[in-house]
Amino acid sequence: xxxxxxTLLIAGAAIVVLIILAAGYFLFAGGxxxxxxxxxxxEQPAAGQQQEQQQQEQAPPAEEKIVVGATLxxxxxxxxxxxMSLLGALAAIRWINDNGGIKxxxxxxxxxxxxxxxxxxxDRVKSLVERLIKEDQVQFLLAPYSSGLTAAAAPIAEKYGAxxxxxxxASDKIFQQGYKYVxxxxxxxxxxxxxxxxxxxxxxxxxxxxxxxxxENPFSSVVAEGAKKYAEQQGFQVVYYQSYPADAQDLTPVLxxxxxxxxxxxxxxxxxxxxxxxxxxxYELGIKPKLVAILVAPALPEFYETLGDAAEGIAYPSQWEPxxxxxxxxxxxxxxxxxxxxxxxxxxxxxxxEERGKGDLVPSYHAADAAAAILFLAKAIEMAQSLDxxxxxxxxxxVAIFTFYGKIKIDPETGLQIGHEMIVGQWQNGRKVIIWPxxxxxxxxxxxxxxxxx
Amino acid sequence: xxLVDPWTVREAVRKSLPALxxxxxxxxxxxxxxxxxxxxxxxxxxxxxxxAFNIFMGMTGYVDFGYVxxxxxxxxxxxxxxxxLASLGSPGWTLIPLGLLAAAGAAMILASMVGAIALRLRxxxxxxxxxxxxxxxxxFFEGANILGGSIGLYIVKDLKTLFGDEGYQFMATIAADLxxxxxxxxxxxxxxxxxxxxxxxxxxxxxxxxxxxxxxxxNVTKYxxxxxxxxxxxxxxxGALNWALKEGVLEPETVFFIVYTVEAIxxxxxxxxxxxxxxxxxxxxxxGLNYVSNVYAAPLLEGIGIKASGLHLILLAPILIAFxxxxxxxxxxxxxxxxxxPTIRRFLV
Numbered sequence: 121x122x123x124x125x126x127t128l129l130i131a132g133a134a135i136v137v138l139i140i141l142a143a144g145y146f147l148f149a150g151g152x153x154x155x156x157x158x159x160x161x162x163e164q165p166a167a168g169q170q171q172e173q174q175q176q177e178q179a180p181p182a183e184e185k186i187v188v189g190a191t192l193x194x195x196x197x198x199x200x201x202x203x204m205s206l207l208g209a210l211a212a213i214r215w216i217n218d219n220g221g222i223k224x225x226x227x228x229x230x231x232x233x234x235x236x237x238x239x240x241x242x243d244r245v246k247s248l249v250e251r252l253i254k255e256d257q258v259q260f261l262l263a264p265y266s267s268g269l270t271a272a273a274a275p276i277a278e279k280y281g282a283x284x285x286x287x288x289x290a291s292d293k294i295f296q297q298g299y300k301y302v303x304x305x306x307x308x309x310x311x312x313x314x315x316x317x318x319x320x321x322x323x324x325x326x327x328x329x330x331x332x333x334x335x336e337n338p339f340s341s342v343v344a345e346g347a348k349k350y351a352e353q354q355g356f357q358v359v360y361y362q363s364y365p366a367d368a369q370d371l372t373p374v375l376x377x378x379x380x381x382x383x384x385x386x387x388x389x390x391x392x393x394x395x396x397x398x399x400x401x402x403y404e405l406g407i408k409p410k411l412v413a414i415l416v417a418p419a420l421p422e423f424y425e426t427l428g429d430a431a432e433g434i435a436y437p438s439q440w441e442p443x444x445x446x447x448x449x450x451x452x453x454x455x456x457x458x459x460x461x462x463x464x465x466x467x468x469x470x471x472x473x474e475e476r477g478k479g480d481l482v483p484s485y486h487a488a489d490a491a492a493a494i495l496f497l498a499k500a501i502e503m504a505q506s507l508d509x510x511x512x513x514x515x516x517x518x519v520a521i522f523t524f525y526g527k528i529k530i531d532p533e534t535g536l537q538i539g540h541e542m543i544v545g546q547w548q549n550g551r552k553v554i555i556w557p558x559x560x561x562x563x564x565x566x567x568x569x570x571x572x573x574x
Numbered sequence: 575x576x577l578v579d580p581w582t583v584r585e586a587v588r589k590s591l592p593a594l595x596x597x598x599x600x601x602x603x604x605x606x607x608x609x610x611x612x613x614x615x616x617x618x619x620x621x622x623x624x625x626a627f628n629i630f631m632g633m634t635g636y637v638d639f640g641y642v643x644x645x646x647x648x649x650x651x652x653x654x655x656x657x658x659l660a661s662l663g664s665p666g667w668t669l670i671p672l673g674l675l676a677a678a679g680a681a682m683i684l685a686s687m688v689g690a691i692a693l694r695l696r697x698x699x700x701x702x703x704x705x706x707x708x709x710x711x712x713x714f715f716e717g718a719n720i721l722g723g724s725i726g727l728y729i730v731k732d733l734k735t736l737f738g739d740e741g742y743q744f745m746a747t748i749a750a751d752l753x754x755x756x757x758x759x760x761x762x763x764x765x766x767x768x769x770x771x772x773x774x775x776x777x778x779x780x781x782x783x784x785x786x787x788x789x790x791x792x793n794v795t796k797y798x799x800x801x802x803x804x805x806x807x808x809x810x811x812x813g814a815l816n817w818a819l820k821e822g823v824l825e826p827e828t829v830f831f832i833v834y835t836v837e838a839i840x841x842x843x844x845x846x847x848x849x850x851x852x853x854x855x856x857x858x859x860x861x862g863l864n865y866v867s868n869v870y871a872a873p874l875l876e877g878i879g880i881k882a883s884g885l886h887l888i889l890l891a892p893i894l895i896a897f898x899x900x901x902x903x904x905x906x907x908x909x910x911x912x913x914x915x916p917t918i919r920r921f922l923v
Contacts, residue, residue, distance in 0.1 A: 199883065199884075202883070203883055236868055236872075237868060241833065246615065247616045248869070249612070250611065251612075254610075255609045271728075271822060271823030272823075275746040275820065279746075293726075293728050293823075294728075297822070298731060298739070337827055363716075
């Protein structure tokens with residue numbers, strides 16, 4: 121009996137494996153890009169389809185698409201961010217396709233996204249990036265989510281000369297390594313708190329002292345370092361500069377000294393869980409400075425759902441927020457408007473999210489980052505009038521666009537983002553509102569925070 | 575004595591042949607199948623991870639949950655060597671022997687330090703103590719702010735100084751993989767030699783019953799520490815090649831990453847703990863299935879309207895569970911139980 125059971129199980133396992141292999145073969149032989157294509161094209165409004173059909177009559181269909189590749193962290197520790205990136209990229213792609221695609225000469229190209237899940241693991245990234253470039257014939261890539269994963273992908277993308285646009289790697293260091301084809305669309309970590317410090321300086325000349333409490337991890341360390349430097353440049357005194365371990369479950373020992381110090385401003389945080397913990401424990405310990413600004417966590421709606429009152433008045437720097445007032449009417453000098461308006465982006469995001477059964481998701485800045493990467497690429501291709509990665513990379517140096525995401529412009533030398541500026545948001549009466557910069561703001565800052573005792 | 579014993583040598587050679595053959599096929603596939611070289615390099619990395627881990631865990635039965643620390647420390651040692659050589663203006667090729675030596679050395683030092691304390695513990699206590707080693711080291715790197723702290727060590731620039739822009743491209747994409755193939759061959763020979771020598775028998779005795787082994791006069795401590803250090807040194811060199819040389823960026827968060835230890839356990843148990851072929855077969859199945867389900871099956875499901883994240887892992891998990899239930903002693907263990915043909919059995923090592 122025992123033996124028979126075993127044999128059955130083995131046979132069962134073997135059959136499952138065979139089915140998967142067969143499925144794989146079918147896909148592979150039948151053109152690996154089919155499913156993604158169907159998904160992209162099926163639900164397009166009639167205008168886009170007509171245009172595409174016209175195009176098909178003039179040119180061979182193989183030249184009609186520009187496939188953008190991506191390894192996204194759909195599972196693992198960056199799953200939350202990865203899902204948002206996916207939806208954001210899809211939304212931007214669909215907007216471009218619905219609005220005439222990308223024109224090179226008299227030809228029109230539609231964009232398409234080909235992506236795989238990298239499980240937030242850098243030893244998955246390498247084979248997937250190579251596959252995207254060599255088998256899916258992708259010349260343009262969205263970089264994986266974090267700096268560590270980006271570093272794993274970079275040598276392979278460089279080897280094949282494929283452009284990699286970083287939309288989730290805010291590290292500055294990646295761009296000091298001499299990669300030729302890696303560019304960035306989001307504000308680098310070192311400049312994350314610049315806007316918060318500017319805000320305080322502008323509205324409260326009395327504020328002098330800043331405490332920085334941050335999570336020990338690559339991203340937040342650079343943020344904290346950059347914030348300290350900028351704060352000191354602006355004449356603030358950094359009275360407390362302390363990190364806490366990445367997996368900390370209790371920040372009381374780190375926060376306790378702040379009760380005595382009473383800094384005017386507290387900034388810091390890291391990612392989601394610890395940022396939430398930081399806000400809660402500041403509240404519980406009764407530490408109430410004039411302003412608390414925390415990274416990442418407050419930007420997500422769950423922050424208020426979990427914390428309630430403790431979230432009130434907490435500010436955060438963000439790459440982007442759904443309520444920003446960037447519009448074609450307030451384009452800064454030297455920039456030109458490109459891409460969807462904020463409302464259009466939200467509408468397209470909802471459309472693609474609904475298709476994945478996530479209709480109630482509100483786009484976070486991760487979604488906007490990825491969308492911005494797509495817009496930046498599209499603009500560069502249009503300016504280059506070429507699909508050659510070298511031409512496109514060259515053209516990227518001259519792109520200066522103002523979008524629903526704000527300004528986008530890179531440093532030609534390193535590929536580092538120099539145009540985009542952080543906005544500052546704040547929880548007011550259970551709602552996130554943008555309070556800085558003035559041209560993007562929806563409301564006045566709630567300053568000092570409720571409960572401030574001085 | 576054991577080193578030159580002709581029986582041991584003959585046995586070791588015979589035992590290493592099937593594993594070397596598999597690596598040769600992988601190497602051929604690496605070069606001949608276009609667009610898949612990184613897939614084979616990934617399989618190679620995991621096979622090596624399993625093999626190095628197996629030398630200690632598979633043969634003694636001790637589960638080291640902090641194993642990835644050896645890879646991480648090795649990678650850091652290699653990185654520091656690269657920075658030092660770059661600032662000294664040494665020729666690029668010196669990095670490979672010196673860097674690997676530093677990696678193996680650093681990992682062995684760590685192994686002897688951890689071993690001296692943790693190897694006094696048994697079973698779950700050993701496992702818990704070793705988790706502490708990995709997490710502790712990670713916090714040490716981050717908290718003490720040494721070698722880049724939590725930001726990590728970026729050595730791409732130093733590697734470019736050593737090898738030049740073109741040379742770096744070659745080192746990071748091809749040479750690193752070829753060196754890993756070399757390390758794989760070396761690891762096979764080491765494992766085969768251990769399995770055929772007095773040490774292998776001693777380790778097996780420890781796995782079956784440590785007290786009985788001690789009572790029979792086996793120097794239990796000596797063999798455990800030897801196996802632990804060998805396993806650590808191989809892991810250190812693997813980390814150096816796959817992370818430091820190939821990626822050029824070492825973040826504590828992603829190199830002291832416990833998932834690698836867990837994956838090593840999966841691979842060893844899947845293929846057959848304590849066997850030579852086991853980890854290689856385990857890596858082929860684990861990474862192969864992961865890739866196929868990720869790249870082919872998940873998009874297929876998306877195509878028919880099932881759009882969700884992590885589909886491929888949902889497919890993968892039951893298959894792995896089925897494998898473990900069907901073959902609790904691993905694939906190689908199962909084949910050994912089933913196959914009676916002596917010629918084939920000779921190759922199931």
